[in-house]
Amino acid sequence: MSDESLRIGVYVCHCGSNIASVVDVEALAKFAEGLPGVALSRHYKYMCSDPGQELVKRDIREFNLNRIVVAACSPNLHEATFRRAAEDAGLNRFLVQMANIREQVSWVTEDREEALRKAKAHLAAAIRRVAQHESLQRQFVRIQPRAMVVGGGIAGIEAALTLADAGRQVILVEREPSIGGHMAMFDKTFPTLDCAACILTPKMTAVKLHPNIQLLTYSTVESVEGSVGNYRVKVRRKPRYIDENMCVGCMLCIDGCVFTKAKFPNRFDQGLGMRKPVWVPFPQAVPPIPVVDPEVCLQITRGKCKQGCVEACGERNAFRFDQKETIEEYEVGAIIVATGFKTFDPSVIPYYGYGKYPNVYTSLEVERLLNAGGPTGGKLVLRDGSTPKRVGIIHCVGSRDANYHAYCSRVCCMYSLKLAHLVREKTGAEVYSCYIDIRTPGKGFEEFYNRVQNEGVRFVRGKVADIMPASANGNGQGENTSNALTMKVDDTLLGTIRKIDVDMVILAVALEPQADANDVRRAFGISCSSEGFFLEKHPKLAPVNTASDGVFLAGACQGAKDIPDTVAQAGAAAAKALALIDAGQIELEPNTAWIDEKMCSGCKTCIGLCPYKAISRDEERKIAVIDPALCKGCGTCVAACPSGAAKQHLFSDEQVHEELEGLMSYA
Amino acid sequence: MSESDFKPKVVAFLCNWCSYTASDLAGTARIKYSPHARIIRVMCSGRVDPTFVLKAFAMGADGVLVAGCHPGDCHYIEQNYKTMRRHEMLRYFVERMGIEPDRLRLVWASAAEGQYLAESIDSFVADIQRLGPLNWSANWEENGQRAEALEAIVHEHEEAMEVAP
Numbered sequence: 001m002s003d004e005s006l007r008i009g010v011y012v013c014h015c016g017s018n019i020a021s022v023v024d025v026e027a028l029a030k031f032a033e034g035l036p037g038v039a040l041s042r043h044y045k046y047m048c049s050d051p052g053q054e055l056v057k058r059d060i061r062e063f064n065l066n067r068i069v070v071a072a073c074s075p076n077l078h079e080a081t082f083r084r085a086a087e088d089a090g091l092n093r094f095l096v097q098m099a100n101i102r103e104q105v106s107w108v109t110e111d112r113e114e115a116l117r118k119a120k121a122h123l124a125a126a127i128r129r130v131a132q133h134e135s136l137q138r139q140f141v142r143i144q145p146r147a148m149v150v151g152g153g154i155a156g157i158e159a160a161l162t163l164a165d166a167g168r169q170v171i172l173v174e175r176e177p178s179i180g181g182h183m184a185m186f187d188k189t190f191p192t193l194d195c196a197a198c199i200l201t202p203k204m205t206a207v208k209l210h211p212n213i214q215l216l217t218y219s220t221v222e223s224v225e226g227s228v229g230n231y232r233v234k235v236r237r238k239p240r241y242i243d244e245n246m247c248v249g250c251m252l253c254i255d256g257c258v259f260t261k262a263k264f265p266n267r268f269d270q271g272l273g274m275r276k277p278v279w280v281p282f283p284q285a286v287p288p289i290p291v292v293d294p295e296v297c298l299q300i301t302r303g304k305c306k307q308g309c310v311e312a313c314g315e316r317n318a319f320r321f322d323q324k325e326t327i328e329e330y331e332v333g334a335i336i337v338a339t340g341f342k343t344f345d346p347s348v349i350p351y352y353g354y355g356k357y358p359n360v361y362t363s364l365e366v367e368r369l370l371n372a373g374g375p376t377g378g379k380l381v382l383r384d385g386s387t388p389k390r391v392g393i394i395h396c397v398g399s400r401d402a403n404y405h406a407y408c409s410r411v412c413c414m415y416s417l418k419l420a421h422l423v424r425e426k427t428g429a430e431v432y433s434c435y436i437d438i439r440t441p442g443k444g445f446e447e448f449y450n451r452v453q454n455e456g457v458r459f460v461r462g463k464v465a466d467i468m469p470a471s472a473n474g475n476g477q478g479e480n481t482s483n484a485l486t487m488k489v490d491d492t493l494l495g496t497i498r499k500i501d502v503d504m505v506i507l508a509v510a511l512e513p514q515a516d517a518n519d520v521r522r523a524f525g526i527s528c529s530s531e532g533f534f535l536e537k538h539p540k541l542a543p544v545n546t547a548s549d550g551v552f553l554a555g556a557c558q559g560a561k562d563i564p565d566t567v568a569q570a571g572a573a574a575a576k577a578l579a580l581i582d583a584g585q586i587e588l589e590p591n592t593a594w595i596d597e598k599m600c601s602g603c604k605t606c607i608g609l610c611p612y613k614a615i616s617r618d619e620e621r622k623i624a625v626i627d628p629a630l631c632k633g634c635g636t637c638v639a640a641c642p643s644g645a646a647k648q649h650l651f652s653d654e655q656v657h658e659e660l661e662g663l664m665s666y667a
Numbered sequence: 668m669s670e671s672d673f674k675p676k677v678v679a680f681l682c683n684w685c686s687y688t689a690s691d692l693a694g695t696a697r698i699k700y701s702p703h704a705r706i707i708r709v710m711c712s713g714r715v716d717p718t719f720v721l722k723a724f725a726m727g728a729d730g731v732l733v734a735g736c737h738p739g740d741c742h743y744i745e746q747n748y749k750t751m752r753r754h755e756m757l758r759y760f761v762e763r764m765g766i767e768p769d770r771l772r773l774v775w776a777s778a779a780e781g782q783y784l785a786e787s788i789d790s791f792v793a794d795i796q797r798l799g800p801l802n803w804s805a806n807w808e809e810n811g812q813r814a815e816a817l818e819a820i821v822h823e824h825e826e827a828m829e830v831a832p
Contacts, residue, residue, distance in 0.1 A: 105702075108693055547778060611744040636746045639717070660707065664678070664726040
């Protein structure tokens, strides 16, 4: 478009004082007035507010503007806002360009003069660029009205039930043989002390019975293709060696197994309990279908066994020793990632003696010991079967420690208080809780802390520097049994080093990202924050969205959090997924590539560069053809095309060249 | 003119998904960095056409920074690997055209690495300040040399430049 017919409206936003306190917005608006094609230039306190948008709309109508430039925040925040405002006023929404003078200028620059120079360069670049913009048609595709939830802990369960209750089809994928996640391992939950199983198992059963939920346990996501609204997810289903449709969950096979004694560590019990080759993680498992461990089952390892299990199964005839791993493909419109966390391995901190002294436990191990369905039937006992009389709890193991995780794991203070209460309730033992700070910011949390204090738990403010056998220390205060350990702690309130003898030490271990979080992240095309938890799109504006549209986050995979927060977040993720798939259709990225047929020589350079197979060669016309539905708009083919035939909407060579010229003219 | 008096012109091409988001994060976190880098957003570092880089130099840029997602993390699966190859080619090319290849830098910054991106921009600007202003024409004694250099490049790459059938 020639300069004469261009009527560009320029709007410089103060963003309150966020921009105006550093960038001279008045001078910036004045500067834009003199640039070619600019019909009017204004500055306003809050461009994104209703009056700000109204200003743009009124000007478009009144002054016949045909291009809009807004110098304000990042386009990631408000480009959509101003595109919509332009459209409301009858201007094609793609004739709008933003200059980022907040995130990239006012917030990162100290020198006011330099800030104005940089803002001018960015604004001039946007003005030169928008002159090259063209009207584009918006393109839409249909959305698959189904969702997939990955991870069957409390987050995944809540999200799946919410979507299913709204009448949507949900595929719930869980890698363990049963859903339930970490919550199923706990005995009680803070601060209300409801029994975890009592509140979780009804939800687990509801998942199993829900007509809208397809439950895929013992399965993992293999790959994810496609994009928002139309994801194709391949799911790897591990063989259970038991036909899920034939098994009634009677568990007689476990009794019938030729191994009379359970001798393999059950990972659900943190290895404290034993299982047989045919097993279920816990009695209330959902689905209530055992799995056969192919590494220890005699029939599978040696091809020869009396098959007591098959005999016990009888005419139900559910065993399938020839079952193979399968890959199934599902098409879904939205995905909720709820893959949870793992607990920190404290054996890497040598002075806590985990793995060296048998009576040093992790908090998760103690959860299993306290659980009525756990390896000891809910009795808190030491390795030798005796009941501890003095118990030490160490907070912040792996958390708030520059050597391991700088972050606070948020739940450890509360679960340590809960464990202190349960230990006292079940054994009457003296409990010493060694903390750095007690953090109880949730609803009812501080009250729970007061309650546990009143119950006689002794709180010692200080880091434990060492744990050693009590015999190595002559000044012990407790009974000198062979199991006894001494905690050496720097009591910062008393200002002395204390040595406290205990029978049992509980390490309040940090929550950390799953070991395979990086693979999961790559499969779903999402990012991680520096500590390795999955990154939300925006901490406040889009806390359950991710950089990949249509992929949402729920639960501790996004950051350490407790059950109430997890359930709330799962509900939010489900609502977001629902809003997406209920829309029925979704707009394609406008910045797709296209081929100028007259210029294409058919050299095929572009074809091999496209990872989406969006480009093919029309053999008759001997030219490249791009399928706009497959193109994701990266522009790599455009940069590589030797003849300039490959072009990209919104990122044409001309647009970027003009932007560069604007930038350099005022650099 | 001392190094710190010299205000270099640096153009930074940032990919939308990782490095541009990192620059937004640097802003949100109020991390201060050199104002001499001017930013252009592209959807992917793979979109950075060699002509963009050469045009920037031709228009007087003293340095060009290209930033993308970390290898393996590209929003478009693998396009940053193509950027990596193109970057090597460009370094080779600009050097023969009389531009110090260190005036061109490729950086990987994830959406979470606002601090790192800011530091990368700062260290690049400092390096460019050490190199001094790009005085391209002064690198050629006479115009004929430029044509000779171009011919030499074409000659070295005759095979690679042959158009695929």
